[in-house]
Amino acid sequence: MRPLRLLAGGLGIGGGGGGTSFDTFYVDAVNGSDSNSGAYPSQAWKTTDKVSSLSYSPGARVLFKRGQSFPLSDTLRLRPNGGSNRKDTDTPVYVGAYGGTVLDPLPKLSSWKYLDPAGWSLYSSNIWRIDANAAVLRTGSQTSGSDGANIGRLLVDGAIKTYRRQSIAECVADWDFYADDTQYLYVRAPANPSALAAEIRAAPNVWQIGMDPGIKIRDIWFEGTGGHACNVGSNTDVQWCVMHIIGGSNLSGHRYGDGFQQFGGAQNVTCKNCLFWENYDSALTIQGYPMNTSTSGWDNVDLSDNWVARCQSALELWATYGAAANSGTCPPGSGFRTVAARRLHLFDVGRGFSRLGRWDYLAWSALVQNPTETPYFPVPISISEMKNCSDTLLFGPAPIDPLPPSRTGSVNSSDYRFEVSALSLPSGSRIDRKMTYTVEQFIDYNSAAIVKFDQSTMAIEPSGSTGFADAVLTPFANIYASWLATHP
Numbered sequence: 175m176r177p178l179r180l181l182a183g184g185l186g187i188g189g190g191g192g193g194t195s196f197d198t199f200y201v202d203a204v205n206g207s208d209s210n211s212g213a214y215p216s217q218a219w220k221t222t223d224k225v226s227s228l229s230y231s232p233g234a235r236v237l238f239k240r241g242q243s244f245p246l247s248d249t250l251r252l253r254p255n256g257g258s259n260r261k262d263t264d265t266p267v268y269v270g271a272y273g274g275t276v277l278d279p280l281p282k283l284s285s286w287k288y289l290d291p292a293g294w295s296l297y298s299s300n301i302w303r304i305d306a307n308a309a310v311l312r313t314g315s316q317t318s319g320s321d322g323a324n325i326g327r328l329l330v331d332g333a334i335k336t337y338r339r340q341s342i343a344e345c346v347a348d349w350d351f352y353a354d355d356t357q358y359l360y361v362r363a364p365a366n367p368s369a370l371a372a373e374i375r376a377a378p379n380v381w382q383i384g385m386d387p388g389i390k391i392r393d394i395w396f397e398g399t400g401g402h403a404c405n406v407g408s409n410t411d412v413q414w415c416v417m418h419i420i421g422g423s424n425l426s427g428h429r430y431g432d433g434f435q436q437f438g439g440a441q442n443v444t445c446k447n448c449l450f451w452e453n454y455d456s457a458l459t460i461q462g463y464p465m466n467t468s469t470s471g472w473d474n475v476d477l478s479d480n481w482v483a484r485c486q487s488a489l490e491l492w493a494t495y496g497a498a499a500n501s502g503t504c505p506p507g508s509g510f511r512t513v514a515a516r517r518l519h520l521f522d523v524g525r526g527f528s529r530l531g532r533w534d535y536l537a538w539s540a541l542v543q544n545p546t547e548t549p550y551f552p553v554p555i556s557i558s559e560m561k562n563c564s565d566t567l568l569f570g571p572a573p574i575d576p577l578p579p580s581r582t583g584s585v586n587s588s589d590y591r592f593e594v595s596a597l598s599l600p601s602g603s604r605i606d607r608k609m610t611y612t613v614e615q616f617i618d619y620n621s622a623a624i625v626k627f628d629q630s631t632m633a634i635e636p637s638g639s640t641g642f643a644d645a646v647l648t649p650f651a652n653i654y655a656s657w658l659a660t661h662p
Contacts, residue, residue, distance in 0.1 A: 197213065197231075197234055197235070198213075198234075198235040198236075198237060199212040199213065199219065199225075199234070199235065199236050199237070200212055200213075200214065200215050200217070200218035200219070200237050200239070200272060201218055201219045201220070201221075201222070201224075201225060201236065201237065201238045201239065201244065202215065202218035202219070202220065202239045202242065203220060203221075203239070203242045203243065203244050203245075204239075204242060205218065206218035206219050206220035206221075207219070207220050208220050208221055208223070208224040212224075215239075215272070215273075218239070221244070221245075222244050222245070222246050222247075222250050222283065223247065223248075225250060225251075225252070226248070226249070226250055226251040226252075226253075228253070229253040229254065229255050230252060230253065230254055230255065230267045231254070231255050232254060232255075232264035232265040232266070232267070232388065233264075233265035233266075233267070233268070234267050234268070235267075235268040235269075235270065236252065236267070236268070236269050236270075237269075237270050237271060237272040238269075238270075238271055238272070238281035238283070238394065239271070239272060239273050239281055240271050240272065240273045240274045240278045240279055240280060240281055241273070241274065241278060241279045241281070242281055242282070243281075243282040243284045244281060244282065244283050244284065245284055245285075245286075245313075245314050245315045245316070246283050246284065246285045246315055246317075246380055246382055246399075247285075247315050247316040247317045247318075247380075248317065248380065249380060249381045249382065249383065249384040250283060250382060250383055250384070251384050251386060252267050252269060252383075252384075252386050252389050253386050254266075254267050254386060254387065254388045254389070262409055262441075262442065264388055266388045266389055266390040266409065266410075266411065267388060267389050267390070268390045268391075268392070269389065269390070269391045269392070269394065270391070270392040270393050270394070271392070271393040271394065276393065276414075276658070276661045277658070279395075280393055280394060280395040280415075280416060281393075281394060281395065282395040282396075282397055283382055283394060283395065283396050283397070284314065284315065284397050284398045285315045285317065285377060285378060285380040285382060285397070285398045285399035285400075286314050286315055286329065286375040286376070286377060286397070286398035287306070287310045287314050287315045287316075287317065287322070287375065287376045287377075287378055288310065288311040288313050288314035288373065288374075288375055289304055289306075289309060289310060289311070289359075289374045289375065289376055290304075290309040290310060290311050291368035291374075292309070292368070293305060293308070293309025293310075294309075294366050294367050294368050296366075297342075297360060298342075300362050300363065300364060301342060301345060301360055301361070301362055302360070302361050302362075302363055302366060302367055303358050303359070303360050303361075304358065304359050304361075304367075305357055305358060305359075306322060306323040306325060306353065306357065306358060306359040306376060306378075307319070307322045307323055307357060314375070315378060315380070315398075317378040317379075317380055320355055320356060320379075321378055321379040321380060321401075322378045322379075323353055323354065323355055323356055323357050323358065323359065323378070324353055324355040324378060324379035324400060324423045324424055325338070325351065325353040325359050325376045325377060325378060325379075325400060325422075325423065326338065326377040326378070326379065326399070326400020326401070326421055326422025326423035326429070326431055326454065327376075327377045327400065327419060327421075327422040327454065327527075328349065328351060328361070328374060328375065328376055328377070329373075329374070329375040329376075329377075329398070329419065330349060330367075330370075330371045330373075330374050330375075331371045331372055331373055331374075334419060334452060334527045335349040335351065336422065336454070336527040336528075336530045336531040337349070337350045337351065337530060337531040338351055338352065338353065338422060338424075338429065338531055339351065339352045340352070340533060342360050345360065345361070345362040346362070347362065348362060348363055348364060349361065349362065349363065350362045353424070355424055359376060375398060377398045377399055377400040377419065377422065377423070378399065378400055378423070379399070379400045379401045379423035379424075380399045380400070380401050381399075381401045381402045381405045382396050382399050382401070382402070382403050382404065383396075383403065383404040383405065383406065384405060385405055385406060385407040385437075386407060387407040387408045387409045387410065388408075388409045388410070389406070389409075389410050389411075390410075390411045390412075391404070391410075391411070391412045391413070391415060392413055392414050392415070393414050393415065394415045394416075395415070395416045395418065396415065396416065396417045396418065396420065396433075397416075397417075397418045397419055397420075398418075398419055399420055399421070399423075399431070400421060400422050400423030400431055401420075401421070401423055401430075401431055402420065402421070402431060402432050402433070402434075402435050403417040403420045403432075403433050403434065403453075404417070404433065404434045404435065404445070405435045405436075405437065406434070406435070406436055406440070406443060406445075407436075407440055408440040408441045408442055408443065409441070409442045409443075410436075410440075410442075410443050410444070411443075411444040412434065412444065412445045412446075412448065413444070413445070413446050413447045413448065414447050414448065414661055415448045415449075416448070416449045416450075416451065416654075417433035417434065417448065417449070417450050417451070417453060417457070418451045418452060419451075419452050419453075420432070420433050420450075420452075420453040420454065421453050421454030421455050422454040422531075427533075428533055429454060429455075429531070429532065429533060430454075430455055431453065431454045431455050432453060432455045432456045432457070432458070432459045432490070433448070433450040433453045433456070433457045433458065433485070434448070434450075434457070434458050434459070434477075435459045435460075435461070436459075436460050436461075436462075436472070436475070437461055437462040438462035438463065438464075439462065439465075439470055439471050439472055440472060440475070441472070441473045441474055442473070442474045443460075443472070443474070443475045443476075444475075444476045445458060445476075445477050445480065446476060446477070446478055446479045446480065447479050447480065447660070447661075448480050448481070449480075449481045449483070449653070449654065449657045450480065450481070450482045450483065450485050451483045451484060451485075451650060451653075452483070452484045452485065452526060452527060452528055453485040453486070453528060454485075454486060454528055455485075455486050455487075455490070455528075456485060456486060456487045456488065456489060456490035457480065457482040457485040457487070457488050457489070457523075458477045458480060458482075458488065458489050458490070458515065459489070459490035459491070460472055460475060460477070460490075460491055460510065460513060461490060461491065461492045461493065462492075462493060462494075463493065463494045463495065463496050463497055464494075464495060464496050464497075465493045465494060465495050465504040465505075465508040465509055466495055466496065466502060466504075466505070466508070467505060467508065468505045468506060468507035468508055469507065469508070470504075470505075470508040470509070471493065471507075471508050471509040471510060471511055472509070472510050472511060472512070472513050473511050473512050474512050475510075475512065475513040475514070476513075476514050477489070477513070477514065477515040478514060478515060478516040478517050478518075479516070479517050479518075480515075480518055480519070481518075481519040481521075481653065481656075481657045482518065482519065482520050482521070482523050483520075483521040483522055483523070483526075483648065483650065483653050484521070484522045484523070484525060484526030484527070484528050484647065484650075485523055485524075485528050486523075486524060486528045486529065486539075487523060487524060487539045487540065487541065487542070487564075487569065488518055488520055488523050488540065488541050488542075489515050489518075489541060489542050489555070490542070491510065491513075491542065491553060493508070493509050493510065509551065510551055510552075510553055511551045512551070513551075513553050514553065514554045514555075515553065515554075515555050515556075516554060516555065516556045516593065517556055517557075517558045518555075518556070518557050518558065519557075519558055519559050519560075519657075520540060520541070520557060520559070520560045520561070520563050521560075521561050521562065521563070521648045521653055522561070522562050522563065522647045522648055523540045523541075523563040523564055524539060524540050524563055524564020524565070524566070525562065525563070525564060525647060526647055529564070539564060539566045539567065539568055539569035539607070540560070540563035540564040540566065540567050540568075540599065541555070541557070541563075541567055541568055542555070542568050542569065542590065552590055552591040553590050553591065554591045554592075554593055555590055555591070555592050555593065555595075556592065556593040556594060556595045557595040557596060557597060557630075558595075558596065559596055560595075560596060560597055560598040560599075561598060561635070561648055562600065562635060562646070562647065562648060563598070563599060564599075564603070565599070565600065565602070565603040565604060566603065566604045566605075566606070566607045567597070567599060567603070567604070567605045567606065568605065568606045568607070568625075569606075569607055590625050592625070592626065592627045592629070592630060593629065594629045594630055595627065595629075595630040595631075596630070596631060596633070597616075597627065597630050597631060597632045597633065598632070598633040598634075598635055599613045599632070599633075599634070599635065600613075600634075600635045600636065600637050601613065601614070601634050601635065601636060601637040602614075602637055605619050605623075606619075606623070609622075609623070611623075613632055613634050614634065616632040
C-alpha cells in the first residue's frame with residue numbers, strides 16, 4: 175500500500191490523480207482503532223471522525239463493515255484532493271461496504287443520539303426535560319451545540335414520534351415534544367420517560383453526507399438525522415442505499431429534511447436504485463438558487479429507479495432567481511436542463527409518520543411538489559408501481575396555480591413530461607390540490623390540465639386504505655425484500 179503523502183491543501187491518501195493504483199481503507203466500529211493504518215481489515219479505522227479528518231485522491235475507497243452501526247456526530251466528509259477543482263474525468267472517491275454479501279445487513283451511518291435515562295427531570299405538569307447535548311450515552315452520536323439540540327424526531331422503543339411542537343404549551347398529547355434548538359428537549363409524558371421506555375433516541379440536525387464533489391456511494395444505510403441524508407455536489411453517484419427516518423429538524427421556522435438533495439445547481443449527479451423510508455420531507459429533491467445566469471441549474475441528473483415508502487412526497491423540484499421568490503427574473507436557459515426521474519416505485523407516499531406534525535401546512539403529495547420560477551426542459555417522470563399513496567397526486571402543477579412574477583400565463587406544458595406510468599390512488603383522492611378533479615375523473619382531468627398523464631393508467635384503490643395505522647400500510651419488510659431482489 176502507498177504511504178500517506180502530504181499534498182497541497184491537506185493530507186492526501188490513495189492513488190494520484192489519473193492513476194490506476196487505488197488504495198482501499200476499512201472502517202470497523204467494533205474492532206477498529208483510529209490509530210490503525212486503515213489499509214487492511216485487521217488494521218481498520220474505528221470512527222467516522224477519522225474518515226472525515228482526511229482527504230482522498232481520485233479512486234480511493236473507504237469501506238464500512240456490514241452489520242455494524244457507525245455513529246455520526248457531524249457531516250461525513252469525503253474530501254477529494256483538489257476539491258471543487260477536480261476534473262470531471264477523475265475517478266470518484268468510492269464509499270461502500272465490505273464483509274458478507276448484498277443479502278447481509280448494510281453498514282449503518284447513524285446520527286441517533288441515545289438519551290441517558292438518568293437525565294430526565296420534571297419541568298412542569300406532565301412535561302419532562304433533558305439536556306439534549308449533555309445527557310447522551312456514548313454509544314451513539316455526540317452531535318453538540320445548536321444542531322445537537324435541534325431534534326427532528328424521536329424513536330421510542332422503536333416507535334417513531336413525529337410531533338415536534340413550536341412551544342412547550344403546544345405539547346398536549348403523550349410524546350409530543352419541543353426542542354429549544356439550544357440545549358433542552360421537552361417531552362410530554364404521564365411519567366418519567368425513562369420509566370415508560372427502555373430506549374429513547376433523538377435525531378439531531380446533521381447533514382450526513384456533505385457537498386464534496388466526486389463521490390460514489392454504494393450499499394450504505396443512512397438513519398436517524400433531523401437534517402438531510404445526502405446533500406451532494408457535482409459528479410456524485412449514489413446507488414443501492416437506504417435512507418431511513420430522515421428529517422424533521424427546524425430550519426428557519428419550518429421543518430425540513432430530505433433523503434437526497436442537490437441544492438443550487440450541479441452537473442453529473444445520479445441517485446438511482448435507492449430505498450427511501452419514512453423521510454419527513456421528500457425522498458428526492460433538486461432545488462435552489464441562484465438561477466441568475468443562462469447557465470445556472472442542472473445538467474445530467476438522473477433520479478430514476480428509486481423506491482419510496484412513507485415519505486411526505488417522492489419528488490420535489492423548484493428553482494428561483496434568488497433567495498426571495500420575487501428577487502428577479504430567471505434568464506432563458508437556466509434551470510432543469512437535463513433532469514429525469516423515471517420508473518419510480520411508490521408505496522404509502524404521503525402517509526405514515528411523514529405526514530404528521532407539519533407546522534405551516536399539510537403539503538403532502540404522492541409525486542411532485544412545488545411550482546418553479548425557471549422553466550423545466552422538461553423533466554421526464556414515470557412510475558412503475560404505486561400503492562396506497564396520498565390523497566393528492568401533485569402539489570404544484572395545475573393550470574390554475576398562481577405563478578411567481580417571473581412566469582406569465584399558465585403553467586408551461588413542457589415543465590414536466592409524464593411518460594407512461596401505472597398510477598394508483600385511493601377512491602376520492604385528488605389529482606391536484608387546487609383542482610376539483612378526483613381519480614374517478616382522471617380522463618376529464620387530462621382533458622382540462624396542461625400537465626397531463628394522457629399516456630398513463632389510473633387504478634382506483636378502496637377508500638378504506640387511506641388511514642395512518644400500520645395495519646393499512648404496506649409492510650416495510652415486503653418492500654425491502656422486493657427492493658433487495660433487484661440488487662445485482
